[in-house]
Amino acid sequence: MVRGVALTDDEKRAGRLFRLLAQNHLVAAFDSHPPDFRVPNFLAVYRHPCPGRQMRSTALELCEVYRLSPVDGAVPAGRFGFITREGTCRSCGQTAASRAGRLVDAYVRPPIATARVIRPS
């Protein structure tokens, strides 16, 4: 957790609940459609022996997926982010994704420019 100003008790509770729900959602999605490779959520590039390039070691770009927290009582939507990574190889189509995300204070650690941002429905 990236820390900025101290969180209120309400924010701490909302953050814990959001992390739990987002992590459960991620695991369910991962397990129902497992990628070819499982990657840590902090990696930007994953190298794999690529069947599309005679098994040469090839970089698979991992996009940041940034899920914003929903409104929770007095805590506004988007107070927290839950970050994971996923990507598809341009040469062979194999996929990579993380099965664990990390919770961040969205005011301190907003999405990077290239992130796919998922807003609460």
Ligand SMILES: [Zn+2]
């Ligand atoms: Zn490949």
